[in-house]
Amino acid sequence: MDMRQDGETPSIESRASWVIATTAVIILSVSFGAPLIVIVGLRDIAETLGEARALPAVAVSLAYLGAGAGGVLMGWIAGRSSARLVTLIGGSMVCGGLLLASEGSAWQLMLGYGLLVGLLGNGALYPPMMAYVSLWFDRRRGTALALVSSGQYVAGALWPALFERAIAAFGWQRTMAGFGLFVAVAVLPLAALVLRQPPAPPMGGGTAAGPLAEAPVLGLPPNLALALLSVASFLCCIPMAMPAAHLVAFCGDLGIAGQRGALMLSVLLVAAFLARQAWGWLSDRIGGLNALLAGNICQTVGMAAFLATQDEAGLFLVSAAFGLGFSGIVPAYVLAVRELFPAREAAWRVPVLLFLSLSGMAAGAWLAGALYDGFGNYAVAWQAGIACNLAALALLGGLALRRRGFSPASVP
Known part of the structure; x- marks a missing residue:
């Protein structure tokens, strides 16, 4: 230690x-x-x-x-x-x-x-x-x-x-x-x-121990605060999954060869891997909620760019930018949970949130396919993804505004 x-x-x-x-x-x-x-x-x-x-x-x-x-x-x-x-x-x-x-x-x-x-x-x-x-x-x-x-x-x-x-x-x-x-x-x-038991938090609390148990979170009951954060994670993971699951097919619809589409997907994932480390560094400095707001804004811009781009070179650039933007979101959700709730509750609160995140990704992959089947193109799917992102931003913005008036362990 x-x-x-x-x-x-x-x-x-x-x-x-x-x-x-x-x-x-x-x-x-x-x-x-x-x-x-x-x-x-x-x-x-x-x-x-x-x-x-x-x-x-x-x-x-x-x-x-x-x-x-x-x-x-x-x-x-x-x-x-x-x-x-x-x-x-x-x-x-x-x-x-x-x-x-x-x-x-x-x-x-x-x-x-x-x-x-x-x-x-x-x-x-x-x-x-x-x-x-x-x-x-x-x-x-x-x-x-x-x-x-x-x-x-x-x-x-x-x-x-x-x-x-x-x-x-x-x-x-x-x-x-x-x-x-x-x-x-x-x-x-x-x-x-x-693997072994994690270290005990230092005497007197601090960031390792987290807020006090059962204390209000952002002026809300703890379970309500977690529910709002989890719903936001579900909403923002819907658009996160859409390009990753359908990029190759989207390229095929535009007449771009399947090999180029697969390469484009690799570019997206490599950019996401590299950027995730930078997002982690940034999250440590601005906090989980602020990192979530920044990541979701970047993801919304990326989804809009998929709507506006049709040529191969442009899509390579958009794919890389989308990977750079969305990659820090899921770790920032986990960080937000650890900042807002006691350490001893992490064992169940983090999995609950990640369950909603993974469910959102599964829903996003399915929804994009269903909307394509219904409308014959991916434009409506990208628009639906943007709408989900804006809804997530509204929830996260509300929580961030509440944080200005409430510390994690304060009583309203």
């Missing part, structure tokens, strides 16, 4: 804090490879099962929704046991889910991904891990959360090309089973050897 001089509040951060954060990134970059196998092998899986491509696509959606819902349950368990135990459970479930899904029937794919990979697997890894890592930091918490949440982007950059080659050489079933065993070998030893 870093003990400050001259009357400063002692910090809980240490070298061990960054070891924990780095371990969390590695674990998430491995576990979030599991849904990518289905995305890369979509055509092969559909042909093996004799089903439409919608079936394996639903398995992916169930995995992401399950990760959000499972985070609430597993976060509650982590708060009453340990992050190590929950991570061991999660890694084992991801491995078991991939082994089950690799058996090759539709029900095994759905059960393996929806229940094991999603609900009990990544649900035990992503939301609880974000809450757990936040307990190791006080001064650079936003930077740490941005780093840990980048595990999904690392997975997106690392695994698809490897999966494509493995599926071509060995088939999707062997690839899925092999990766399941790799998850067990990579995640379980790391969890057992590295």
Whole structure:
């Protein structure tokens, strides 16, 4: 622990804090490879099962929704046991889910991904891990959360090309089973050897302990404040998911080759990964709520730019700008929860918020497709995304204005 001089509040951060954060990134970059196998092998899986491509696509959606819902349950368990135990459970479930899904029937794919990979697997890894890592930091918490949440982007950059080659050489079933065993070998030893109880907050409170329990939050009942923040996260994650899920198809509608569209998506994700670290640094200096306002304004501008841009070069630029803008939003929500609520409540409040965030992303991907089917183009979808972003900005702006009159632990 870093003990400050001259009357400063002692910090809980240490070298061990960054070891924990780095371990969390590695674990998430491995576990979030599991849904990518289905995305890369979509055509092969559909042909093996004799089903439409919608079936394996639903398995992916169930995995992401399950990760959000499972985070609430597993976060509650982590708060009453340990992050190590929950991570061991999660890694084992991801491995078991991939082994089950690799058996090759539709029900095994759905059960393996929806229940094991999603609900009990990544649900035990992503939301609880974000809450757990936040307990190791006080001064650079936003930077740490941005780093840990980048595990999904690392997975997106690392695994698809490897999966494509493995599926071509060995088939999707062997690839899925092999990766399941790799998850067990990579995640379980790391969890057992590295993860341990977080440091206790310093005597006298401070930023590590957070506000007092049961005190009003921004002059509101704590659960109401969390509900408003969670609804805002749902709304702003709807447009966040739209370009990521439909950019390649959008390019195809404009006559841009699929390879160029895929490259454009990679540009978006790489820009998001790089910018997320900068957003974390900024969040530590201006606070979670202010970072959310800035990120959502950038995301709204990015969605409007997709409406106004039709040529390939312009879309590459817009994609990069959109990635730069939206990437800091989800970590800033977690930071806002840790700033506004007591540390001992993070184990369940962070997963609840992330459940709404992940649900918003699932809803955004579906909504863009549904609006395209109804109107024959993506313009209405982008407009709907902008409307959701403006609604989120209204909620966040209201909370930010209330913060000017209420400290996190003040009584109205």
